[in-house]
Amino acid sequence: MSRFVPLYLRSRRVPAAVAASAGAIAAVAAAWAGMTKDAQVNTGLTVLTAALAAVPFAPTLAGNDAALEKTAALPWPPRRVLHLVACGVLVAGLLIAARLVGTDFGPEKALVRNAAGLIGLIGLGTALAGARHAWQVPLAWAAVQCLLQVPGGPGWRQVALWMIQPPENRIGAITAGAFLAAGVIGYALRVGPPVSAAEASLEQ
Amino acid sequence: MTRPLRIELLRSNAKGLALLLFLITALGVGAMYQFWWGQWLRFGYSQSTYMFVLMPLALAGGVVLGRRDRRTRARELMDSTGRPRWQRSLPAMAALGIGVAATHLLVGALGAVLTAGVVDGYLGARGFVAPLVDALVLVGAGWLGIAVGRRWGSPLLPPALAAATLVVQFAVQSMPAKSPLHHLDLMINNPPDAAWETVSTTALLARTALAAGFIAAGLLFAVGTSWASRTGAFGALAAGLAGLMFISAPGSAGQWQIDRAAQALVCADGTPQVCLTAVHAHMLKDVAPQARRALAALAKLPNAPTRAVEVRLPHLGRNDSEQWQLVKPEPGTVQFTLEIDPDTGKDPDVTDSIVMGGGTYWSGCGAPDDIAMSVSGAWLLGTDMVRMYFPPFGYLVTDHHEQEIRDALAALRALPEQEQLRRVTALRDAAARCEQELMPILTGEGEGR
Incomplete structure (x- = not known):
């Protein structure tokens, strides 16, 4: 087990993803501090920063050769669940930790909700379309929410704009929770559509 | 050339990217239907403001395609054929360009049909210019992405580049409106107040400069091999971004002008x-x-x-x-x-x-x-x-x-x-x-x- 963890993390390029995610949050925090004296980052930029921090983890959800990994007699589902949940915890943790350098990305509840929902969508995307394409829908959805950033309204609108709802909003929390559950279950069961033998040895 | 292009259209990520861009624009513009229903110029604003999302996705889609060539080592194979490099690059770039441009123009055409066909609304010729210019921006972003993907192969690159482009655009909104950096944002923050207002010539020229810069940089990066072409590519990219920053004018006056025919x-x-x-x-x-x-x-x-x-x-x-x-x-x-x-x-x-x-x-x-x-x-x-x-x-x-x-x-x-x-x-x-x-x-x- 002790050898498994570093090999697994390296094979999934996790160190690079963590560096990209932390670096992105640090860059946004530094740019915000340079542009304004207000520590509180606006909602739109918070949403996009959460997406910026989450999407580097999408390529870590699959290795270079899924066919080869399948031959290993290991219980993969719990490992995948742990991987996905750890990504979400890391994104939320990094966003909350930005307060240490004087940048406030908003209440913890909202940050945890958004990180959970985004990681869930990435997991679901990986299960349905593969890790290479898993980042597209969560990122595009976050960007559209930034553009239409008016919270409240009818239920369907609160579901569609779940990331910009106030932290105590129930519909936003339920939506994010549903995405996380679907992503965890989907990713535990499957890592993308089958790849043809000719392409199996190619990288992601 | 038609056969390789057809194969690329079927095999590359062009159709997937086109579908993604179509869904985002259709759903996004559809969510704003109360603002534009029956009004072609307002539909144009609704479509154009989504360039904020579409451009980064086209850029990342290009990177995905460029990475395909890199990870499959297609370049080595292609280099062994006796054709100039631009001819070998053309099918993939053309497929992506056709995919993103056709999608954007299709959404514009749907807007025109809904306006003129369903409610018999006004269709000014000027309203067609903005989607055309925006389609060129998307083609340029896609080509630039292909060039980037062929050079750097990390799977982190497409999502990170798309997200970073979005964040930069959103972050510059916090800068003063008069700052040239403020104009790097493709989201239109001041919607037209009157129904007869259309995208200004200044704004169209600024986006045309960006499109020209992206297209030239993408072509030079993807096709050129010499230092001169790479330097030219950086120059074209810088000129395109500078055009967007310095041709644009702040506020409503820079974004809109009255369409006399509409008024x-x-x-x-x-x-x-x-x-x-x-x-x-x-x-x-x-x-x-x-x-x-x-x-x-x-x-x-x-x-x-x-x-x-x-x-x-x-x-x-x-x-x-x-x-x-x-x-x-x-x-x-x-x-x-x-x-x-x-x-x-x-x-x-x-x-x-x-x-x-x-x-x-x-x-x-x-x-x-x-x-x-x-x-x-x-x-x-x-x-x-x-x-x-x-x-x-x-x-x-x-x-x-x-x-x-x-x-x-x-x-x-x-x-x-x-x-x-x-x-x-x-x-x-x-x-x-x-x-x-x-x-x-x-x-x-x-x-x-």
């Missing part, structure tokens, strides 16, 4: 004359009978107007409700504005709003005395109340002052008929002279002064 008056058949601007001409069938009913009510007064015309701002809208009441009407003409209910697509208060104050609500005097004007309007129509619609607040005046209006109307109707007519006529003439205190004229309190 031209179109009149309904028959008399008395009722005219709307060309962008609202599709509503004439519904508006004309209501406006004529109002003109018939106004005819009870001496020297009544014989023509009803939609207010046209001589300048760009300033998002100020009072600006509509500062435009002087022509003699013998009563003005009105259209306040469209997003749920029905119709103006629910044409008759009521025209009779307000005996036809002086939009007489160029600024904000009037709503209560006195409502009383005189209801008197003219012979109803208990007039209801003016103020989106998004609804029937603001009636909701807050209904009892006050009813009491004043009852008091007016209790007077002899000649006196009623005299007081309403006096109110109208005073309002036309831009007098502010109108209620005393109706109550008779001001007569002793």
